Amino acid sequence: MERTFIMIKPDGIKRRLISRIIQRFEEKGLYLAASKCVIPKRDVLEQHYSHLSSKPFFNEIVESMMSGMVLAMVWVGKNAVSTGRKLIGETDPQAASIGTIRGDYGITVGKNIIHGSDTVENAEREIKLWIGDDVQPVSFFDEAWIY
Ligand code: GTP
Numbered sequence: 001m002e003r004t005f006i007m008i009k010p011d012g013i014k015r016r017l018i019s020r021i022i023q024r025f026e027e028k029g030l031y032l033a034a035s036k037c038v039i040p041k042r043d044v045l046e047q048h049y050s051h052l053s054s055k056p057f058f059n060e061i062v063e064s065m066m067s068g069m070v071l072a073m074v075w076v077g078k079n080a081v082s083t084g085r086k087l088i089g090e091t092d093p094q095a096a097s098i099g100t101i102r103g104d105y106g107i108t109v110g111k112n113i114i115h116g117s118d119t120v121e122n123a124e125r126e127i128k129l130w131i132g133d134d135v136q137p138v139s140f141f142d143e144a145w146i147y
């Protein structure tokens with residue numbers, strides 16, 4: 001079954017949005033397979049955001065992600081990666097549709113609440129980077145009711 005890496009950023013944690021965000025993923029039909037609260041280290045963030053290292057806002061992102069706790073999670077299900085992106089919405093909350101997490105809770109791109117992997121390959125890379133190999137396999141007992 002496909003896995004995606006989802007991370008509630010420090011602004012999402014400080015605004016006490018954890019339960020509402022988790023509820024949206026559960027209600028959609030994905031399963032939570034692993035989770036971890038951490039204050040991210042700079043070297044992990046530099047690897048995570050390596051595709052943005054030449055951008056002028058790179059340092060701003062790294063510093064804001066180090067400003068507090070994040071909740072790193074692995075969510076599992078059919079098409080988990082694209083489903084996660086749909087639940088989250090566009091990068092800029094101003095462009096994100098109402099009904100998505102960023103569209104409902106965010107205003108600016110620098111405080112867009114949550115991260116979600118954009119491809120299956122990046123999901124696996126990010127799970128390895130943030131969580132490692134200690135992810136339990138999920139058994140779907142209600143698969144016939146979800147798909
Ligand atoms: P993630 O799910 O967080 O990876 O977002 P994304 O895939 O929608 O966007 P991308 O990977 O291109 O950018 C990663 C993160 O960098 C975004 O979520 C923003 O937090 C931040 N970011 C992107 N563009 C800008 C920008 O123009 N200004 C600032 N301050 N931050 C940006």
Ligand code: MG
Nearest residue numbers: 115116117118
């Ligand atoms: Mg991205």
